[in-house]
Amino acid sequence: MSRGVACRPADRAARPRGVPGAPEIVDVAGIPMSALVSRAPAPRAVIVAMHGGMTTGRYFDVPELPRQSLLRTASALGFTVVAPDRPGVGASAPHERLFADSARRRVDLVHGLLDALVPPGSRGAGLFVVGHSRGTELALQLAADERGADLLGVEIAATGRRLHPEAEKVMARHRRGERPSGLDTVLWGPERLYPESVARGLRVFAPNPSYEAVEGPRWQEMLPRYAAAVRVPVHLTLGDHERWWQTGPEALADLAALFTAAPRVVAEMQADAGHNLSLGRTALAYHLRVLSFAEECAAARG
Template sequence: MTAELLPDDASEPVIERVVEVDGVPMSGLVAEAADPRCVIVAIHGGATRSTYFDCPGHPSSSLLRLASAAGYTVIALDRPGYGTSRPHADEMDSARRVDLTYGAVAAHLAGMPAGAGVFVWAHSVGCELALRLAADETRGADLLGLELSGTGLEHQAMAQEILGDHERNAPPAGVRKLLWEPAELYPDGIRGDPSLASRTPPFEGAAIRTWSREGFPALAPDVRVPVHFTAASHERVWRNDPDALRDIAALFTAGPRIVVDEFSGGGHNLSLGHTARAYHLRVLSFVEDCVARRRHPELPGS
C-alpha cells in the first residue's frame, strides 16, 4: 500500500452518527467501505473528540478518509463521557465505559459487513480505554489487534516539571508546549480549531493520575492480540528512549507479538500533523498484516 495509490481527497463520505446503548446516546464519525477488509475503531485522546481522526480542513490527513478509501470501515467514537454521552458521565466507571464502547461498536455495525473483524486504534488518554477493551476476558481476544500512541510508563523530565502529580490542573501554556510543539510539525490553525476541542469528563482525572504506575502495567499483560506501539520522535509527554520502549514492550506477555515503531517527524498528536498520512499508512500496513493472519492462521509467526 502506497500513498500514490490513494487520493489526497479520499472520497468516502464521513458521516456523523448517534446510536443508543443501554439508554446512553453514543456519538461518533463513520466512514464505511463497501466490502471492508476489517473495521477500525478509532479512540481519541483527552479534551478532544472523534474529529481528531478527521483532521479539520486537511482531508489528506484524515484517518477516516484514507482508511475507508483503502478498503477499511472506520468508526471514530466519541469516548464514553464525551460527545452526546457526556450528560451520563457520572454513571461511568471503567467497566461501564468498556460495555458502552463495545455496545456502540455493535450498534454502529448493525447491518454492516465487518470483514475480518475489529482493530482498535487509540491515541493518548484513549489508550486507557483501548487497553481495557483488549484486556477484557470475554471480548478482547476477538479483536484483530491494537495500535497505541501518545502514551507510556514514565513522563519525560519536561512533562514532570509541567504536569507534576495533577495533570488536570497543569498550566494550559505548559500543556500546549507538551502537546503541540514543535509548532512546525502541525498545520497553521489546527491547534485552536474549535471542532477538535471538548471538555474533559470528571472521571478522567483519576484515570490519568494512576495510568502509568497502575493501569498500564496491570492491563497490558492481559492483552492477547497483536499490538503496534508508535513512539513519535518529538513526543514530549512520555519517555520514548530505547530503555523506556523496551519496558513497554516487555509488558505485553500474553499477546502473539508486539511491534514498537519509532516514528520520525511526528509529535504527540500524530493524526493532526504534517506527517499524519505517513503515520496512518504505517499503521494500516500492520492492520493489513493482522487481517491476513486472521484469514490465514497457518501463516508462521514473526
C-alpha cells in the same frame, strides 16, 4: 447491553464515499453514544479509533485537513472506520455520572455502539482498535476484556511508562495548585511539525470527562495490568518529538515488554512527529504504518 437504532445524518447519500459527515448517534441502554463513521463496501476489516484527552472523534477526521484523516485514508484502502466519542464525551457527556466509576460499563457502551453501527456480519475480518494518548486506556480495556481475544489487534500511540521531564514540570505545577503553564507546548509542540492551521489553534478541543481527573494520575500503575492481559498482536508508536512521555528506543522497549501475553509486538518511532501523531505533517505516513499492521493482522486471521 441493549442498543437502539443508529440515527444517520440526512446528507449521507450526498457525500462522496469515504467522507464522514456529522456524528452518528445510537442509544445504548438509555445512553446516547456518538461516533464518526466512514463505511467501505465489503470492508477488509473495521478500524475502531479512540481519541485522546481534550478532543472528540473528530480528531481522526478534521475536514480542513483531509490528508491527516485516518477515516478517509483507511476507507480509501477498504477499511470501515468508526471513531467514537469516548464515554463522557460528545452525546454521552450529560450521562457521565452513570458510568464514571465503572470501566467495565464504558467498555460495554463501546461494544453496544459498535454492534449498532457495524453489526458482526459487516466487519470483514474483524475489529482492529487504535488508541491515542488517553484513548489508549479504553483501547487496552477493550483488548484486555474477555471479548478482546476476538480483536484482530491493537495500536497504542502516544503513551508510555514514564513522563518526559517537561511533562513532569507541568504536573509538578499542577500538584502545587498552580496553573499548569507549558501544557500547550508539551502537547502541541514543536509547531513546525503541524500544518499551519493546527499551529494557529485548530485542535478539536472538548472538555475531559470528570472521572478522568481521578483515573488519569493512576495510569502508570494501571498500564502494566492491562498490557499483560492483551492476547492479540500489538503495534506501539511514539513520535520522535513526543514531550509528554519519554521517547526513544529504550522507552519503546520498556513499553513493549509489558505485553507479555501478546503473540506479536511491534514498536516503532514515527519520524518528525509530536504527541498528536494524527494531526501532524507526517500523519499520513503514521496512518499507513498502522493500516499496514492492521492488514497483516487481517491476513493472519485468514
